Amino acid sequence: MRRRPRPIVNQAALLLALDLAGTFVFAIEGAMAAIVAQLDLLGVLVLAFATALCGGIARDVLIGAAPPQALRDGRYAVTAFAGGALAFAAYRFIRNIPPAILLDLDAAGLTLFAVAGTEKALAFRLPGLIAVLMGGITAVGGGTLRDLLLTRIPAVLRVDVYATAALAGSAAIVIARRLGARPAWAALLGGAICLGLRLMAIAYHWNLPRAAIPGGPS
Numbered sequence: 001m002r003r004r005p006r007p008i009v010n011q012a013a014l015l016l017a018l019d020l021a022g023t024f025v026f027a028i029e030g031a032m033a034a035i036v037a038q039l040d041l042l043g044v045l046v047l048a049f050a051t052a053l054c055g056g057i058a059r060d061v062l063i064g065a066a067p068p069q070a071l072r073d074g075r076y077a078v079t080a081f082a083g084g085a086l087a088f089a090a091y092r093f094i095r096n097i098p099p100a101i102l103l104d105l106d107a108a109g110l111t112l113f114a115v116a117g118t119e120k121a122l123a124f125r126l127p128g129l130i131a132v133l134m135g136g137i138t139a140v141g142g143g144t145l146r147d148l149l150l151t152r153i154p155a156v157l158r159v160d161v162y163a164t165a166a167l168a169g170s171a172a173i174v175i176a177r178r179l180g181a182r183p184a185w186a187a188l189l190g191g192a193i194c195l196g197l198r199l200m201a202i203a204y205h206w207n208l209p210r211a212a213i214p215g216g217p218s
Helices: 011-036 041-063 074-089 099-123 128-149 163-178 183-204
Strands: none
Touching: 011 041, 011 074, 011 099, 011 128, 011 183, 041 074, 041 099, 041 128, 099 128, 099 163, 099 183, 128 163, 163 183
């Protein structure tokens, strides 16, 4: 009897790797925002945790994965706090990094979380549209809470093509999976689309259409 070929990448391991990588990236970003806002060490760590994990926590609550993975697995909190502590300790170095590189880092975090959120929703056998929405929530939920805690308009509502890139990448994953692609290849495709679209939006200042208000900016 012929054995089935083993999958190239275990889906659970893929999801964990994406989640932890995105957690670390967004923790640094949240901590940097807290430092710029002149919060103390505790505030920096709180913002790092919120930015890195609250999107995934919201996703898990919505899909019924309770308690959320970020609260059941200590590696998530450790990764978030490690990213926040690193940013706090190395801020003098990190602040000299060109803004373009920091934007690329943010795009990478957005991509990792969009892919991880979509894959987890699909693992729970949710409908395709819901999986796309869960990918978007995972990608932008933490950053939205970060901005609200810092009393500013969330980036997702004002930054050129941001959540749209996450949703596009999530949709690509769902479509690829429906067409029979392996999870790893679908994740790579969706990630490439999300990252590429976000980087193109940064380079060319793409924005979604806005309502024309008389007397407002054109």
